[in-house]
Amino acid sequence: MKKIRPLFRWIVLLATLLLVTVYYLPIWSIQLWAPQYPEGLEMLIWINNLSGNVDVINDLNHYIGMGKINVDMFPEFGIMVYVLGFVIFFGVATFFVNKRFMLYLYSSLLIVAAVAALIDFYKWEYHYGHTLNPMAAIIIEGQSYQPPLLGYKVLLNFTALSIPSIGGWILFGSGFTLVFLSILELFKARKERKKNSYHG
Amino acid sequence: MKNYINYVAATLAIATLTQCKPKSASQVVTGDAASKVYVAPGKYDEIYNFVSGGFSGQLAVYGLPSARLLKVIPVFSQNPENGWGYSEETKPMLNTSHGFIPWDDLHHVALSQTDGLDDGRWVFVNGNNTPRVARINLKTFRTEEIIELPNSSGNHSSPFLTENSEYVIAGTRFSTPLEGNNDVPISTYKENFKGTISFIKIDPTSGHMSVPFQVVMPPFNFDLSRAGKGPSHGWFFFSCYNTEQANTLLEVNASQRDKDFVVAINWKKIEEYAKANKGRVTTSKYAHNIYDDKVHSATSTISDGIVQFDAAELKGMIYLMPCPKSPHGCDTDPTGEYIVAGGKLAATIPVFSFSKMLKAIENKEFDGEFAGLPVIKYESALYGEVPKPGLGPLHTEFDDKGNAYTSMFVSSEVVKWNIKDLKVIDRKPTFYSLGHLMVVGGGTKHPYGKYLVAYNKITKDRYLPTGPELAQSAQLFDISGEKMEMLSDFPTIGEPHYAQAIEASKIKDGQVRFFKIEDNQHPFVTKGEKESKVVRTGNRIDVYATCIRSHFSPDNIEGIQMGDEVYFHVTNLEQDWDVPHGFAIKGAAMAELLIMPGETCTYKWNPDRVGVVPFYCTDFCSALHQEMQGYMRVSPKGSSVKLVWSLGDFSSDAPVAPAEKK
Numbered sequence: 001m002k003k004i005r006p007l008f009r010w011i012v013l014l015a016t017l018l019l020v021t022v023y024y025l026p027i028w029s030i031q032l033w034a035p036q037y038p039e040g041l042e043m044l045i046w047i048n049n050l051s052g053n054v055d056v057i058n059d060l061n062h063y064i065g066m067g068k069i070n071v072d073m074f075p076e077f078g079i080m081v082y083v084l085g086f087v088i089f090f091g092v093a094t095f096f097v098n099k100r101f102m103l104y105l106y107s108s109l110l111i112v113a114a115v116a117a118l119i120d121f122y123k124w125e126y127h128y129g130h131t132l133n134p135m136a137a138i139i140i141e142g143q144s145y146q147p148p149l150l151g152y153k154v155l156l157n158f159t160a161l162s163i164p165s166i167g168g169w170i171l172f173g174s175g176f177t178l179v180f181l182s183i184l185e186l187f188k189a190r191k192e193r194k195k196n197s198y199h200g
Numbered sequence: 201m202k203n204y205i206n207y208v209a210a211t212l213a214i215a216t217l218t219q220c221k222p223k224s225a226s227q228v229v230t231g232d233a234a235s236k237v238y239v240a241p242g243k244y245d246e247i248y249n250f251v252s253g254g255f256s257g258q259l260a261v262y263g264l265p266s267a268r269l270l271k272v273i274p275v276f277s278q279n280p281e282n283g284w285g286y287s288e289e290t291k292p293m294l295n296t297s298h299g300f301i302p303w304d305d306l307h308h309v310a311l312s313q314t315d316g317l318d319d320g321r322w323v324f325v326n327g328n329n330t331p332r333v334a335r336i337n338l339k340t341f342r343t344e345e346i347i348e349l350p351n352s353s354g355n356h357s358s359p360f361l362t363e364n365s366e367y368v369i370a371g372t373r374f375s376t377p378l379e380g381n382n383d384v385p386i387s388t389y390k391e392n393f394k395g396t397i398s399f400i401k402i403d404p405t406s407g408h409m410s411v412p413f414q415v416v417m418p419p420f421n422f423d424l425s426r427a428g429k430g431p432s433h434g435w436f437f438f439s440c441y442n443t444e445q446a447n448t449l450l451e452v453n454a455s456q457r458d459k460d461f462v463v464a465i466n467w468k469k470i471e472e473y474a475k476a477n478k479g480r481v482t483t484s485k486y487a488h489n490i491y492d493d494k495v496h497s498a499t500s501t502i503s504d505g506i507v508q509f510d511a512a513e514l515k516g517m518i519y520l521m522p523c524p525k526s527p528h529g530c531d532t533d534p535t536g537e538y539i540v541a542g543g544k545l546a547a548t549i550p551v552f553s554f555s556k557m558l559k560a561i562e563n564k565e566f567d568g569e570f571a572g573l574p575v576i577k578y579e580s581a582l583y584g585e586v587p588k589p590g591l592g593p594l595h596t597e598f599d600d601k602g603n604a605y606t607s608m609f610v611s612s613e614v615v616k617w618n619i620k621d622l623k624v625i626d627r628k629p630t631f632y633s634l635g636h637l638m639v640v641g642g643g644t645k646h647p648y649g650k651y652l653v654a655y656n657k658i659t660k661d662r663y664l665p666t667g668p669e670l671a672q673s674a675q676l677f678d679i680s681g682e683k684m685e686m687l688s689d690f691p692t693i694g695e696p697h698y699a700q701a702i703e704a705s706k707i708k709d710g711q712v713r714f715f716k717i718e719d720n721q722h723p724f725v726t727k728g729e730k731e732s733k734v735v736r737t738g739n740r741i742d743v744y745a746t747c748i749r750s751h752f753s754p755d756n757i758e759g760i761q762m763g764d765e766v767y768f769h770v771t772n773l774e775q776d777w778d779v780p781h782g783f784a785i786k787g788a789a790m791a792e793l794l795i796m797p798g799e800t801c802t803y804k805w806n807p808d809r810v811g812v813v814p815f816y817c818t819d820f821c822s823a824l825h826q827e828m829q830g831y832m833r834v835s836p837k838g839s840s841v842k843l844v845w846s847l848g849d850f851s852s853d854a855p856v857a858p859a860e861k862k
Contacts, residue, residue: 055775055776059749
């Protein structure tokens with residue numbers, strides 16, 4: 001099995017070590033604006049916590065029967081710390097093992113983790129936006145309040161925006177880089193195989 | 201034909217005469233005044249203007265240049281609008297040695313200073329009638345502390361601040377017989393009556409006030425004062441009148457002497473003297489009231505034991521400078537070198553020089569003594585006089601370009617003059633009879649300048665008439681140019697005496713938006729609906745209630761009996777800006793409560809009849825505000841109805857929605 005290009009190998013290490021910052025930075029941001037909230041409300045999702053105006057959002061949402069958001073409703077918080085740890089471990093291992101197949105496995109792991117996280121997030125959002133208290137003061141026939149997965153969405157008097165926060169951008173940046181490097185390595189490997197078979 | 205010519209001549213003569221009529225206000229405003237005061241929707245004013253509310257007892261806050269009223273801060277008067285002086289927590293703030301007093305007369309305003317500049321931490325104001333000084337915190341815009349001044353009557357010469365807020369000084373308007381000798385004939389004024397000057401020490405971190413000592417002065421009426429700054433830091437200059445020491449018909453009897461005095465006090469030396477000497481300790485009682493944001497409550501302590509020193513024993517610390525007729529204002533310029541006195545019955549403005557005064561003291565250029573105090577020769581300390589400035593000079597403030605602005609009560613105008621050459625530069629009429637004027641930062645080492653406001657005593661035809669009782673009037677001037685330009689005219693609350701103003705940037709970003717519920721240490725706080733309860737102790741009932749959009753917990757209470765004393769301790773659980781809740785009970789002899797987010801307030805209620813009594817939220821809080829209400833059942837004394845309380849199932853504490861995710 002072939003080694004990774006030296007430059008790529010160091011980029012892998014750098015991108016992986018960058019992921020450590022994700023423990024200390026918010027990953028995702030949900031922002032809300034309304035006529036009464038020109039300054040906006042923000043909820044930040046961290047690797048194992050929530051911050052921002054969560055209480056204010058909860059107080060507002062009880063009118064329409066939405067649940068209270070709290071840390072306990074995300075069992076993911078207990079797992080994500082270890083998942084990220086494993087990802088970083090795998091990245092460092094890739095650097096030391098220095099074999100292409102490790103890089104392929106590493107980027108596949110990242111893709112799977114990212115897709116799983118987005119699906120999980122979507123499912124939570126669906127559940128959160130559709131599970132409404134039938135006793136709520138304001139009930140609008142057929143209206144649900146699922147937040148957007150990515151981008152803007154108008155929910156009654158609020159405009160919601162869902163985007164990665166700085167930790168999220170680092171995850172995307174590192175992940176994208178690693179996947180891109182894998183593809184380049186894949187092309188190189190193919191070329192080498194062709195060359196080898198030609199010569200062979 | 202001749203008759204015709206005469207007729208034309210007469211008409212022309214009359215037309216010319218009408219042109220001599222004084223200018224009316226509409227002619228005074230020139231240029232694009234409107235655009236200079238226009239603050240577009242959503243934009244902020246440049247300046248906070250703290251304006252005394254006079255006989256309202258409160259402090260008004262305006263934005264400049266728009267002159268929009270931003271808030272009325274309750275200080276010395278009960279304020280039913282937000283429960284100030286009605287709630288159990290704030291009642292102690294209005295306590296005095298005379299008991300609870302619901303009113304006072306607030307005259308003067310002093311922003312706290314650091315190194316001679318406004319620092320935006322606190323504003324101090326005086327209660328004139330029952331002598332008190334209050335401190336308002338500019339993070340919460342609330343009165344945080346009120347200290348009563350014993351041995352003082354007519355706390356008009358107050359509060360004046362030193363350049364690092366070391367002391368607030370408060371002198372007396374009324375001299376009275378002092379403790380131990382108070383039951384004397386009024387006609388023995390000269391022998392038995394005394395004025396006092398109280399030194400109020402300010403704790404530099406907490407702002408807390410204390411009165412380490414008072415100076416007993418001859419029975420003059422002390423008036424406005426200013427601390428020295430820069431080179432004159434360490435001194436205080438007071439104007440005084442009634443050096444005739446009259447006790448009746450002061451209007452005439454206190455206006456006889458050609459000159460009264462500016463009193464120069466070396467407070468640094470007095471401070472040292474007070475540290476080294478014991479002084480006389482009086483037993484006069486005084487109240488000291490402090491409001492604490494952690495317990496959201498005030499405490500009132502009655503103390504005694506004020507230390508006094510006689511002016512006569514303070515050798516070399518107090519001097520008198522003769523000053524024309526009954527001075528009112530006494531102001532030090534930004535450099536600290538010039539002291540401008542306004543003799544309200546005088547025709548000139550004397551400007552004293554601090555360095556000349558020091559020299560005169562050194563060379564003993566005295567004109568004898570008066571009431572045991574050395575009198576400096578008028579010419580020895582005088583820098584010069586502003587000739588013919590106008591009539592009734594009262595009060596002077598300064599801009600950033602070496603100019604002074606003096607209010608003229610009698611001739612009803614603002615006069616701008618140069619401090620160095622004492623020449624009048626400009627004069628503009630005000631409407632009518634201004635008392636104090638104010639330049640933004642005009643009392644500091646570096647005035648902001650730009651705006652001047654005249655606070656008038658007479659209003660008359662300025663606004664749409666409102667019967668015999670009118671609002672007071674103020675006028676805003678642009679003073680950035682050579683000539684002053686009147687920009688606008690606005691009504692004020694109460695009677696505006698003095699005011700001060702500060703750049704908005706020094707205050708606006710430090711504002712408290714709500715109180716953190718976890719920091720609430722009120723003894724009756726309820727930190728969540730599950731903790732809400734009702735407790736009976738004899739005939740006292742304590743309701744531990746919460747409010748959040750849009751319900752109270754509990755909202756149904758039964759088992760209250762006639763003769764009970766009910767204390768409703770309402771905690772606002774909100775943790776967001778601008779979500780206060782109100783609270784009121786039908787038929788209660790109380791004002792409403794206005795409870796800020798994270799705060800606890802207590803409403804005392806004595807039920808006066810059997811029946812079911814509603815209560816509700818009085819501050820429109822949400823789309824369901826009109827639903828925010830509750831009932832209490834009052835039964836006859838000794839009734840068997842049990843004490844129960846409840847709230848419907850659906851509450852913000854109740855778990856709803858994605859429970860299964862847990």
